[in-house]
Amino acid sequence: MRTSGILLSACFVGCLVSPPTYIAAQRTTTETRSVEGLIHDLRHPDAPRRVEAAQLLGQHRVQSAVPALIEAAKDPDPEVRYAVIHALVLINDTRALSTFVEATRDSEKRIRQEAIEGIINLYVGKEDGFVTGVKKVVNFLNPLSSDYDTRMVEIFVPVSQDAINALVDLLFVSDTDLRKNAARALGILRARSALSALEDALGRETSDGVKLELIRALYKIGDPEGGDAVVPLIRDPDKEVHDEAILTAGRLKAKSAVPVLNDLYRLGIEERRKIFGFLPVSGSDDLQKKVLEALAYIADPSSRDIFEDALDDSRDHYRRFGAEGLGRLGDTAYADLLATKYLREKSESVKLAMSFALFRLGRKEHLVELIDNIKSDQVFYYFMEFSPEETELLFPYLHTEKDDVVIRLLDVVGLRGGPEAIKVAQELTTHSNPEVASAANLTIRRLYARFPEGA
Numbered sequence: 001m002r003t004s005g006i007l008l009s010a011c012f013v014g015c016l017v018s019p020p021t022y023i024a025a026q027r028t029t030t031e032t033r034s035v036e037g038l039i040h041d042l043r044h045p046d047a048p049r050r051v052e053a054a055q056l057l058g059q060h061r062v063q064s065a066v067p068a069l070i071e072a073a074k075d076p077d078p079e080v081r082y083a084v085i086h087a088l089v090l091i092n093d094t095r096a097l098s099t100f101v102e103a104t105r106d107s108e109k110r111i112r113q114e115a116i117e118g119i120i121n122l123y124v125g126k127e128d129g130f131v132t133g134v135k136k137v138v139n140f141l142n143p144l145s146s147d148y149d150t151r152m153v154e155i156f157v158p159v160s161q162d163a164i165n166a167l168v169d170l171l172f173v174s175d176t177d178l179r180k181n182a183a184r185a186l187g188i189l190r191a192r193s194a195l196s197a198l199e200d201a202l203g204r205e206t207s208d209g210v211k212l213e214l215i216r217a218l219y220k221i222g223d224p225e226g227g228d229a230v231v232p233l234i235r236d237p238d239k240e241v242h243d244e245a246i247l248t249a250g251r252l253k254a255k256s257a258v259p260v261l262n263d264l265y266r267l268g269i270e271e272r273r274k275i276f277g278f279l280p281v282s283g284s285d286d287l288q289k290k291v292l293e294a295l296a297y298i299a300d301p302s303s304r305d306i307f308e309d310a311l312d313d314s315r316d317h318y319r320r321f322g323a324e325g326l327g328r329l330g331d332t333a334y335a336d337l338l339a340t341k342y343l344r345e346k347s348e349s350v351k352l353a354m355s356f357a358l359f360r361l362g363r364k365e366h367l368v369e370l371i372d373n374i375k376s377d378q379v380f381y382y383f384m385e386f387s388p389e390e391t392e393l394l395f396p397y398l399h400t401e402k403d404d405v406v407i408r409l410l411d412v413v414g415l416r417g418g419p420e421a422i423k424v425a426q427e428l429t430t431h432s433n434p435e436v437a438s439a440a441n442l443t444i445r446r447l448y449a450r451f452p453e454g455a
Helices: 036-042 047-059 063-072 078-091 095-101 109-124 160-170 176-188 192-204 206-219 224-235 239-251 255-276 285-298 301-311 316-329 334-344 348-360 364-372 377-383 388-399 403-416 420-428 434-450
Strands: 022-026 030-034
Touching: 030 036, 036 047, 036 063, 047 063, 047 078, 063 078, 063 403, 078 095, 095 109, 095 160, 109 160, 109 176, 160 176, 160 192, 176 192, 176 206, 192 206, 192 224, 206 224, 206 239, 206 364, 224 239, 224 255, 239 255, 239 285, 255 285, 255 301, 255 434, 285 301, 285 316, 301 316, 316 334, 316 348, 334 348, 348 364, 348 377, 364 377, 364 388, 377 403, 388 403, 388 420, 403 420, 403 434, 420 434
Parallel strands: none
Antiparallel strands: 022 030
16 A cells, blocks of 8 residues: 555545655554554654554555555564564565565564465465466376465566575474474465475475475476486375376376385285275275376377276276376377277267377377367366377467467467467457456466567
8 A cells, every 4th residue: 555645544544645644543542643654653762653554654555654564574573573574574565575585584584484474475476466377287296185276476487596595494493383483485476496495304304294295396396306306205105195106107107116116006906805806996996096187198109008007997086097197108009999998988088188198199189179178177287288289289279269268278378389379369459358368368478488589
């Protein structure tokens, strides 16, 4: 909130106000105090007065107070420092970045926690901002994890290396909460320069909660090297940790995970066959399904027999992942088999998986079915595996499909297309639908971030 023309005391409602601004302060009675007075109070001899001034300035988002609050962040009283940093978090002004970085080294834990949130919010905000349009890309990592933070900066947002370094330092402090929140922040900021530090921290970490955030950070950064780092945790005794490690190793296509994943999958089958003489559905299916999904993403030839068997399973998820795995293998010898299975399949999700697999195996006519279902998250994630060359096949549909489909296709083009897609997106920046035009502009920003030299 800026200082001009604002009156917040109830006793002045409806009156015309001119600068200076006044803010209502609650004591024993209601009084109004000017912003200038509150800024002055940040240097008041009484600490409670300084705390109150900071609180009011933060609550009312007074941006003109940011320089004074930055100076007040050096206050010797921890109560004042906390109130000041919290106020700066609420105001969310980029001028406070260096103050947040410095506050990550404060002696008070709660101040360090606020500083972490301040850094995150400068880049992604709390409601919209840079995170808009990216949530769905990462939200599928583990939909069962209610504490999974879906926020993530756009690829065109430059993140301060000083901020990243400060967060890296927190990965190795003694406090578990600080380590956990620092790992979460590095993932949100897609801090690729912190990759080796995250891997190092993961190798040392003993807290399951921190392990989860470290794994998620490696996933968001998206470097295949991060997939290798989570492989040792596939056999972690904690269910959440090994589930997340399995899913992340799969999404990052970590080849080093294949031997242990193959063993885990086959072991579950053999154990039940020995005990029952057949393969009943059991509690182990939850783990086995996750392992199969990860193997289907990696699509290593050594898992070929697993995919073949899964394709004949009675359970929908198994047939789906079996089809995906065979499609990603790229062996066209499976095309006729999958085409026959496709015609007989009743499950919509399995048919979509088979359609994706057939497209991967050269049956380009299945692209139409995928486009028709792009609003489904399942299909959208298939598109997120497209190469730049495959993405070119989408260009004609940007001019023929309904607007909501075009917007979804533009997401794919921006994140997966090549530099030649810039000109294609530029054609849509003047679209009559402002949402399409906005999506086209976002696509262009993403493409220039990936290809600075342009088309």
